Amino acid sequence: xxxxxxxxPKIMLVAGEASGDQLGGRLMxxxxxxxxxxxFIGVGGPRMVxxxxxxxxxxxxxxxxxxxxxxxxxxxxxxRIRQTAEFALAQKPDVxxxxxxxxxxxxxxxxxxxxxxxLVHYVAPSVWAWRPGRAKKIAAFLDHLLALLPFExxxxxxxxxxxxxxxxxxxxxxxxxxxxxxxxxxQIAPETKILTILPGSRNSEVTRLLPVFRLVCERLxxxxxxxxVVVPTVSKVATIVRNEVGDWPLNPIVLTDDQGRRDAxxxxxAALAASGTVSLELAISxxxxxxxxxxxxxxxxxxxxxxxxxxxxxxNLVLGKKLIPEFxxxxxxxxxxxxxxxxxxxxxxxxxxxLAGFETATTLLGFGDRPPSEKAADVILEIIEKNSSPGxxxxxx
Numbered sequence: 001x002x003x004x005x006x007x008x009p010k011i012m013l014v015a016g017e018a019s020g021d022q023l024g025g026r027l028m029x030x031x032x033x034x035x036x037x038x039x040f041i042g043v044g045g046p047r048m049v050x051x052x053x054x055x056x057x058x059x060x061x062x063x064x065x066x067x068x069x070x071x072x073x074x075x076x077x078x079x080r081i082r083q084t085a086e087f088a089l090a091q092k093p094d095v096x097x098x099x100x101x102x103x104x105x106x107x108x109x110x111x112x113x114x115x116x117x118x119l120v121h122y123v124a125p126s127v128w129a130w131r132p133g134r135a136k137k138i139a140a141f142l143d144h145l146l147a148l149l150p151f152e153x154x155x156x157x158x159x160x161x162x163x164x165x166x167x168x169x170x171x172x173x174x175x176x177x178x179x180x181x182x183x184x185x186x187q188i189a190p191e192t193k194i195l196t197i198l199p200g201s202r203n204s205e206v207t208r209l210l211p212v213f214r215l216v217c218e219r220l221x222x223x224x225x226x227x228x229v230v231v232p233t234v235s236k237v238a239t240i241v242r243n244e245v246g247d248w249p250l251n252p253i254v255l256t257d258d259q260g261r262r263d264a265x266x267x268x269x270a271a272l273a274a275s276g277t278v279s280l281e282l283a284i285s286x287x288x289x290x291x292x293x294x295x296x297x298x299x300x301x302x303x304x305x306x307x308x309x310x311x312x313x314x315x316n317l318v319l320g321k322k323l324i325p326e327f328x329x330x331x332x333x334x335x336x337x338x339x340x341x342x343x344x345x346x347x348x349x350x351x352x353x354x355l356a357g358f359e360t361a362t363t364l365l366g367f368g369d370r371p372p373s374e375k376a377a378d379v380i381l382e383i384i385e386k387n388s389s390p391g392x393x394x395x396x397x
Contacts, residue, residue, distance in 0.1 A: 015045060015100070018121070120380065144163070166379070197272050206237050231255070291328075
């Protein structure tokens with residue numbers, strides 16, 4: 001977008017979990033860089049609030065995952081869906097941007113269909129992994145889709161939904177950490193290797209994974225007694241994590257701040273992580289790692305029957321091969337994970353193969369190009385400008 005809008009747009013964003021809050025915060029910052037007068041409303045977490053959003057209700061209320069986990073929360077979630085849609089209709093923003101959390105976001109979008117408000121969804125649903133029919137369904141109510149992965153647009157464009165590949169937001173964090181600072185702050189000698197452990201950002205994740213990850217640390221401590229363990233986490237599960245790792249071996253350091261997390265990644269020699277975006281963040285930071293993950297038995301049973309892919313890791317998907325080892329469900333146990341981590345901690349072929357593969361994958365995901373948040377801002381501002389032009393049915397108030 002080359003010409004600035006003459007009036008201050010009202011932009012509504014709806015994020016449902018920590019990763020969406022990060023996406024929303026970066027997008028808000030990119031828009032503010034060109035339109036400092038833009039007004040932001042909606043639902044978000046600390047990052048979006050820090051950029052000027054007054055959240056309609058606490059974002060954490062939507063951070064549940066899987067069939068077994070979500071069932072007890074359905075009545076309250078339905079109430080929040082209605083509240084969010086009614087808020088949008090009352091405020092009449094220039095655009096509504098829902099961010100990930102499709103179970104919540106798409107229900108809000110359907111309630112706003114045909115109400116004269118452009119609807120954009122940020123993060124394409126994984127139709128290439130399961131339920132491909134979703135592409136046609138969301139094309140019926142969305143106006144635009146922002147995709148993080150390069151192979152996603154055709155799935156939606158063939159259904160008539162305008163889709164823009166903007167790159168994965170994690171590439172914006174590259175080189176954002178300071179390894180020397182991290183070691184100085186935590187008094188860690190330069191020769192001491194650092195193992196980062198990331199057990200997830202939801203209560204259900206950390207409670208399932210931390211017992212397994214503890215056993216991994218106990219066994220690694222035998223062969224690598226001088227390693228330091230770092231456990232970056234988020235504030236909503238920080239108490240659980242601190243209580244669990246307090247008596248672990250290898251003297252774990254628990255972090256909850258973004259800069260500390262980036263510095264830890266820069267200083268890390270290897271990592272053990274829950275499945276999710278964090279794997280890509282580690283790859284971007286050049287940290288060899290393995291994935292360990294468990295779902296509830298019910299959710300896992302359903303997933304096995306729906307998934308159309310044999311890997312859950314973004315880097316593996318982009319490269320078309322299993323570069324990053326995955327230990328899922330019954331395979332998520334210490335005696336399987338430890339030998340691979342031992343190899344990554346050492347100067348192994350696997351370690352060097354991962355590092356080379358990370359360079360290829362991050363380039364495919366947009367590293368070296370304009371930041372994804374800037375590209376996303378281009379799309380949003382173009383939509384607002386088009387919708388505000390004479391004869392297009394301006395919704396601005």
